Amino acid sequence: MTLFSLENLYQQYILCRKNKRNTVNALRFEARQELNLLELQEALVSRSYKPNRSVCFFVKHPKLREVFAADFTDRVVHHILVSHLEKTWEKIFIHDSYACRKGKGVHAGVMRLQQFMRQATANGTRPAWYLQLDIHNYFMSIDKQRLFDMLAARLNLKHEEDAQAHWLTHTLVFHDCTVAAHIKGDPALVHRLPPHKTLFHAPPGKGLPIGNLNSQFFANVYLNALDQFVKHELKCQWYLRYCDDFVLLATSLEQLQIYKQRIEVFIAEQLDLSLNPTRLRLRPISDGVDFLGYIVRPFHLLVRRRVLGHLHEVLQKSQAVLVHPHANGTEYRFDVEELDTLQASFSSYLGHLRYAACHRLIQSIGVAHPWLKVYFGLRRKTLQLFRRDRLPKPGAVRTVQAQYQYWREAFPDDVILIQVGAFYERLQWPVRRNSLHEQSGKKQGVAGLRRMRSNRRGAVEGFPLHQLRRRVAAWLAAGQSVLVVAQSHTAGGRLLQRRPKARWRATSTQGCTGCDSK
Numbered sequence: 001m002t003l004f005s006l007e008n009l010y011q012q013y014i015l016c017r018k019n020k021r022n023t024v025n026a027l028r029f030e031a032r033q034e035l036n037l038l039e040l041q042e043a044l045v046s047r048s049y050k051p052n053r054s055v056c057f058f059v060k061h062p063k064l065r066e067v068f069a070a071d072f073t074d075r076v077v078h079h080i081l082v083s084h085l086e087k088t089w090e091k092i093f094i095h096d097s098y099a100c101r102k103g104k105g106v107h108a109g110v111m112r113l114q115q116f117m118r119q120a121t122a123n124g125t126r127p128a129w130y131l132q133l134d135i136h137n138y139f140m141s142i143d144k145q146r147l148f149d150m151l152a153a154r155l156n157l158k159h160e161e162d163a164q165a166h167w168l169t170h171t172l173v174f175h176d177c178t179v180a181a182h183i184k185g186d187p188a189l190v191h192r193l194p195p196h197k198t199l200f201h202a203p204p205g206k207g208l209p210i211g212n213l214n215s216q217f218f219a220n221v222y223l224n225a226l227d228q229f230v231k232h233e234l235k236c237q238w239y240l241r242y243c244d245d246f247v248l249l250a251t252s253l254e255q256l257q258i259y260k261q262r263i264e265v266f267i268a269e270q271l272d273l274s275l276n277p278t279r280l281r282l283r284p285i286s287d288g289v290d291f292l293g294y295i296v297r298p299f300h301l302l303v304r305r306r307v308l309g310h311l312h313e314v315l316q317k318s319q320a321v322l323v324h325p326h327a328n329g330t331e332y333r334f335d336v337e338e339l340d341t342l343q344a345s346f347s348s349y350l351g352h353l354r355y356a357a358c359h360r361l362i363q364s365i366g367v368a369h370p371w372l373k374v375y376f377g378l379r380r381k382t383l384q385l386f387r388r389d390r391l392p393k394p395g396a397v398r399t400v401q402a403q404y405q406y407w408r409e410a411f412p413d414d415v416i417l418i419q420v421g422a423f424y425e426r427l428q429w430p431v432r433r434n435s436l437h438e439q440s441g442k443k444q445g446v447a448g449l450r451r452m453r454s455n456r457r458g459a460v461e462g463f464p465l466h467q468l469r470r471r472v473a474a475w476l477a478a479g480q481s482v483l484v485v486a487q488s489h490t491a492g493g494r495l496l497q498r499r500p501k502a503r504w505r506a507t508s509t510q511g512c513t514g515c516d517s518k
Helices: 006-016 024-031 033-045 072-089 106-120 144-152 160-173 213-233 253-271 305-322 336-353 359-368 400-410 465-477
Strands: 055-059 065-069 129-134 238-242 245-250 281-284 289-291 294-296 301-303 323-326 329-333 376-379 384-387 414-420 423-427 459-464 481-487 498-506
Touching: 006 033, 006 072, 024 033, 024 072, 033 072, 072 160, 072 213, 106 238, 106 245, 106 289, 106 294, 129 253, 129 289, 144 160, 144 213, 213 238, 213 245, 213 253, 245 253, 245 289, 253 281, 301 305, 305 323, 305 329, 305 336, 305 359, 336 359, 336 376, 336 384, 400 414, 400 423, 400 481, 414 465, 414 498, 423 465, 459 465, 465 481, 465 498
Parallel strands: 414 481
Antiparallel strands: 055 065, 129 245, 129 281, 238 245, 289 294, 294 301, 323 329, 329 498, 376 384, 414 423, 423 459, 481 498
């Protein structure tokens, strides 16, 4: 299988679309997948391939920066090249170089730093220090010619695949993604960036875009020279790097000061880079290391306050969309798209928190945002969220009675109204056929509903869809909360799904008692 074979292109396409299959660009490519891959193969083999224009957008957290997103076809090409270069460079990279490597993510880097801290302090029995350094304006300062020379030096042009990779490497390294770039979002944000923070003002031959797979891999290659220097020239025993953020540990403060001076000279002469003076830290290990979103200590982790601040911002934005206070109660809307986005984001933060000492912290989040209990439950052992508006096993709860029972258990304090065709019905459980709904001997329910003889579903009260607001207001006035479960469209006479549409909580109630963590 050669580098530009159709088989390899297809394999890299499958990897490229992973977790992005529902994006517009991925769907557009997939619509004519075979033709697109054949056209791409022809362009690569004939060496007529040129990258398409990129989309430039801006992220504001943790700070304002520009990101260039390549066209989906170009991302497939990035996977093709990186997968080939990795075969060589993975053997060259040091063990403790992290980011954009298999098994070398954020948590692996943090765990490794903890191990180094324990070793340097002999499990807390002796003093030790750490030196944390950062490259100033790293991605914008990378010299393209130096980078290409590093990559080309490891390619044997006598081999066909390496010769193809040599041409493709040159094409991608020297491609200017700012040409004809489509700016997504507020164009004025370009002018809010300092000139040294944007590729639009980068000097000729300098800078790589943030956001592409090949850029992340190239960034590791460029700093590999620094890794080799620290390990083999400085002979630092405890050193690790995550992208352009690196930490050195030693039992001598003076030794770290020497390391800093020599590193500063090396990167200036060999890589045309400089250290960021505002990110230089030389402190005792007992102070903890601010690294990759954690305050790292030898035997435990703490979460950075900035991470928690961003989490609360995300939750507040979702709360504004989902939760709407009214005069007689609070409405909780089950907006599927917003809940999907919130679940993905919140789960990501919980995945970050689970590695830290965070039991009380998670409790405090629940106290600060009690509305979350309406939508989510939390499995304590794994810190995994589960949605309370989704049936766990649709195949096992096909009947209306089974679905009603599920919502009854999930929201035990609520009046459950479940849609059946053109009506909302209130069921009883278990079903008691040919009997009237008992309600303290009254002839009508709290909301003034006519009682009805139980049908085979167990419905004892019901009303047409257009009466929903009036009926809910009556229950709220009586101090009861209401959950409305809406019915989806049907196909072939079979119900596709039911899920909560909204929940109204009476002002006098204390919320859902069935939302505790498991």
